[in-house]
Amino acid sequence: MKLVLLASLLGSVPVTAATFPADDAFVPLRCGGQVMYDRLNDDPVAIDARDLVGDRDSPAGLRAADDQFLYLRVRVDLDPAPGGTLGQFAWGMLIDLDGMLRDYELMIIVDGTGNGQPVVRVHTNRTTTVANSPADPPDEPAAATLPFAMNAQTIASTSKFGGTTDHFVDFAIPWSELRPLGLDRTTPIYVWAATSGTVNTLDGDLACHDFAAGPVELEIAASDPTVGDPVVDTDGDGYTDAEEVAAGTDPADPDSIPESRLEGGGGCSSGGGAGLALSLCLLGWCAAEHSSRRHSSRCHRACSRWCAADHSSRRHSSRCRCACSAGAQPSTARGVTARAVAVLARAGAQPITARGVTARAVAVLARLVRSRARATEPAARRP
Numbered sequence: 023m024k025l026v027l028l029a030s031l032l033g034s035v036p037v038t039a040a041t042f043p044a045d046d047a048f049v050p051l052r053c054g055g056q057v058m059y060d061r062l063n064d065d066p067v068a069i070d071a072r073d074l075v076g077d078r079d080s081p082a083g084l085r086a087a088d089d090q091f092l093y094l095r096v097r098v099d100l101d102p103a104p105g106g107t108l109g110q111f112a113w114g115m116l117i118d119l120d121g122m123l124r125d126y127e128l129m130i131i132v133d134g135t136g137n138g139q140p141v142v143r144v145h146t147n148r149t150t151t152v153a154n155s156p157a158d159p160p161d162e163p164a165a166a167t168l169p170f171a172m173n174a175q176t177i178a179s180t181s182k183f184g185g186t187t188d189h190f191v192d193f194a195i196p197w198s199e200l201r202p203l204g205l206d207r208t209t210p211i212y213v214w215a216a217t218s219g220t221v222n223t224l225d226g227d228l229a230c231h232d233f234a235a236g237p238v239e240l241e242i243a244a245s246d247p248t249v250g251d252p253v254v255d256t257d258g259d260g261y262t263d264a265e266e267v268a269a270g271t272d273p274a275d276p277d278s279i280p281e282s283r284l285e286g287g288g289g290c291s292s293g294g295g296a297g298l299a300l301s302l303c304l305l306g307w308c309a310a311e312h313s314s315r316r317h318s319s320r321c322h323r324a325c326s327r328w329c330a331a332d333h334s335s336r337r338h339s340s341r342c343r344c345a346c347s348a349g350a351q352p353s354t355a356r357g358v359t360a361r362a363v364a365v366l367a368r369a370g371a372q373p374i375t376a377r378g379v380t381a382r383a384v385a386v387l388a389r390l391v392r393s394r395a396r397a398t399e400p401a402a403r404r405p
Contacts, residue, residue: 039172040093040194043086048095049252050081051213051245052268053230058083058215058245060229062099062183068227072111072217073099075188080181082229083115083215087207087251091194094130096215096229101189103176108134111217113191114224116156116240118212119204123241124154126214128203132174132193135221140170142193145222146203154239156216156225166199200250207251210267212244249273 050057060074060082068074076082076097086093094115102109114131129145144167145160152158168174173195179188197207205211216224227233231243248264255262256273261280263273269280 038090040091042093042175042192042194043088047086048084048093049086049264051083051085051215051229051248053243053245055246057081058229060227061232065227065233068217068219070100071098071102071109071189072113072219072226073184074215074217074227074229075099075181075183076229080179080183080188083213083245085250085252087253089197091196092200092205092207092250093192093194095190095192096217097179097181097188097190098217099184099188100186101176101178102134102191108140108170108176110134110136111219111226112221112224113217114193114215116214116216116224117205118244119209121210121212121247123212123244125150125158126240128200128205129160129224130193130195131218131224132170132191133221134170135219137221140174142168142170142173142195144168144195144199144203154241156214156228156238156240157223159222162222165203166195168195168199205250207254208249208256208263208273210247210249212247214240214243214245 052058057076057078058081059076059078062075063069063073065073074082074096080097082097084095086095096113096115098113102111102113112131112133112135114129116126117128117130118125119127126147129143129147131143131145132140133143134140143164145162145164147158147160149161150158174191174193177190177192179190181188200206214224215229217226218224219226225238228238228243230245231238247267249267252264253262254264257276257278259276259279261269261271261273265280266273266278271280272278
């Protein structure tokens, strides 16, 4: 049943209520080459309506878009609005706009914490107070405040992770509110889906992070790179911008497509000295090819060709060598460094051995290298 709450208009908000798209219009966000996931009851504090849940068949986080709105959706274990009254919690997403994954630039939050009528708020985050943590508070006041009744809903899902009917929390934000803040339909982004019990953070249950692995780090729990609109194809080459951003190709260049990257084309240099750029190019594609335990021989050959150049004396699988090329240099022929092991363990990647590194591990290491490479580049923070 759709939740409808009465709420007065707050400030200057759109007069047209969002019409949420059908379920099949929502496209899953992804983590480590697989759809956004989260284990039932992984956080003993964030339970029931605050417990994000998801797996391959029932993703934890999704989005859709049209000309007017960005639609975001999270899946939770229990009805957030029993009896028609939204619970006093919060649900939402943090969004990174600059590729530096130790902080976020936007927070979009459905606030039912009891401070008046439930609302959807958009916050910027120009000053980092708690680095690499979802507990980092956003800027106040909110850049936009929208009435729940016009811009959000809760509806029943078909999944039943805990034996009871799961629910979606859907929220819609006008592009007209997001564009001035740096987010448009084709903007490359990373995303964290989360819940909370407080008004100004999303540090409860985070998707793609297991509470048992220890404190969450933003740079490890981030989604795969994507864009807001999951179906837009800027260059008309048959690959969506989301697919191209995830693969590392240029969504504005019809000659740059995911397959060509493995052959040295489409923005992927195959010459000597490519170093970090090439390793990331290979990692982005290999992570996609390894999803659902599938990996093509072409991916293996591409990984092996480059990795063997620097690791010819080390007997690792191509996947392991590619992970090592992302900065996790092996200390011996039978293992990876303690730093790499710690990163992979926190990410929940298995197996962590010299004979195999999962797509999740490859993607995590690739994100870390991209984030830290950007962090060393001189660039002014967004105003």
